[in-house]
Amino acid sequence: MWPRRGLYVITPDETSTERLLARVTPVLGLAPALLQYRNKLADPALRREQAAALLPLCREHGVPLIVNDDWRLAAELDADGAHLGGDDGDLREARHAVGTEMILGASCYDSIERARRAADDGASYIAFGAFHLSGTKPGARRAQPSLLREAAALALPRVAIGGITPSNARPLIEAGADLVAVIGGLFDAPDPQAAARAYIACFEETHR
């Protein structure tokens, strides 16, 4: 059973596999709930290489590896899961193909309807956001924290994403975020490991 609460680390766009591993390792050492491999600069061969390189590292630290966008690659590599957005294929088809064990996350943006559909189609978690302006994805659709409360009825772990920092994470956790997914707040920080500690502390200090 994967952890249903805590920090969800997403990798930065990094074209050097060596540098990617060096950047991710200190954060993995803090045992975040999940790690997602996401790289919008990589071609298919580099994506395969980098996801495959992250897998043993994640296993060593006991952190489930989620592959962004591509459930087939996740299945092929025997990763722990995949994250699917609106342009990343059919969730129901993916669930049927990968079986019940694999973690399949779904982007629901600002839509409770989308979240209901994702729940019906076999999502393991539902992700909402962006809640704040994201430097990584400045054009991302924006969502309100009240959506996290509304989504409690779906009884799936709720992920908040988009411009989340240790300073603005607490209200989202109070509103119902079980996991906070972060790229820039970690990897643009001068000390990503210290930043990861600060996010983890938000969960320890915020009770619902």
Ligand SMILES: Cc1ncc(COP(=O)(O)OP(=O)(O)O)c(N)n1
């Ligand atoms: C945990 C999590 N939530 C949302 C997203 C965004 O997925 P998507 O809308 O497909 O956008 P890209 O990440 O592909 O740019 C995510 N990756 N992870």
Ligand SMILES: Cc1ncsc1CCOP(=O)(O)O
């Ligand atoms: C992939 C994605 N989807 C909505 S915002 C976002 C980027 C999240 O990165 P950051 O934590 O840097 O805002």
Ligand SMILES: [Mg+2]
């Ligand atoms: Mg996607």
